[in-house]
């Protein structure tokens with residue numbers, strides 16, 4: 326049920342972001358987004374946007390993976406903090422109090438039903454600008470930087486969740502936030518839910534994680550001043566080799582104008598502006614969740630012809646933004662390679678098979694952390710189908726689900742799709758056929774689409790690059806990309 330009388334939560338306070346490429350990520354946030362580094366503790370840099378009254382909003386931490394750590398939320402008063410802590414403890418999700426740390430006073434740590442690590446606090450350190458950063462206007466936190474994207478403030482965070490219904494119920498019933506929109510699927514479950522603390526259209530979002538993993542991250546968003554800043558942000562990212570995943574574009578949900586990019590560490594970052602829209606009236610949440618709303622698509626144009634979720638992955642591994650500076654490599658597409666299953670030599674010991682789920686803040690899913698290392702590029706795969714009404718939909722969009730790498734040989738196999746019979750199962754909701762272990766060749770009446778990636782510098786004494794093979798199959802080898810030394 327909604328709690329229109331409760332405004333205990335003030336705003337999203339701070340996010341810890343993991344990056345396997347600390348220096349490059351720091352360059353992105355500090356120099357391209359125009360954030361300011363205010364503290365450095367251990368492997369973490371604390372950064373702020375120019376109009377945040379608190380000390381910082383982003384804690385960037387060097388890690389062996391990407392993803393999100395603890396998210397902090399500020400309450401509106403000490404009493405509000407006590408009320409929410411009591412509710413969290415009653416829900417059995419509390420971890421306990423933490424001592425004051427950089428920028429914030431005592432905080433209470435907890436997790437949501439999906440396992441995301443969070444904390445709430447009231448006491449905070451106000452930002453005091455120095456001579457270099459002093460604004461002309463007294464009601465502005467610091468001087469307008471006038472460089473790069475000029476991200477003004479942290480806006481919202483979007484988590485992936487295995488159970489969006491349960492996560493949303495937590496934010497509604499325990500945290501007393503308001504639901505502004507939701508997307509109901511044909512079977513009745515919710516694929517995405519948007520929550521707001523006050524009049525801003527949303528602060529916390531959950532999108533369904535089609536992999537079933539818990540505790541993963543989809544993106545967080547900065548708000549620049551205007552829609553025009555987002556258009557300019559696309560130019561700036563293009564100019565700086567930052568991978569643009571989507572946009573600039575407009576979501577139908579909450580009417581946000583947005584741009585999705587991948588920062589160099591592989592995390593999806595959004596620049597979003599809700600323009601003048603506010604959810605000002607009480608009861609708007611109730612109206613938004615009427616069943617008639619369920620067919621609302623997530624965006625305008627072609628995005629609106631489907632409905633959430635696009636089953637998007639959390640971003641992980643090597644983002645496309647690395648490509649301009651990445652190592653030289655050759656890619657080819659074909660169905661065959663030497664069957665490493667039949668060659669239990671040293672390469673078998675060295676092989677690394679990777680499935681896509683990302684490690685969460687507690688290290689769960691560590692086996693899925695990309696062990697391939699620098700050099701390989703995980704392809705993006707988009708699977709399309711149609712729903713029960715015959716409407717074309719994007720079934721999934723993200724990195725290929727399975728990769729096997731032979732680092733010693735400089736070779737990786739990225740499994741794109743597979744069929745095992747004729748006629749093949751073309752049902753849009755069918756289980757992902759690449760979920761099984763990679764085998765070569767395809768079975769009788771079956772097919773394989775696989776991208777084989779060969780890094781330079783791995784030729785043997787014969788001038789050949791392993792693996793080579795011979796199978797009773799027709800292989801179509803297509804060179805997708807080639808780079809010379």
Ligand SMILES: [Fe+2]
Nearest residue numbers: 483546595597
């Ligand atoms: Fe967003």
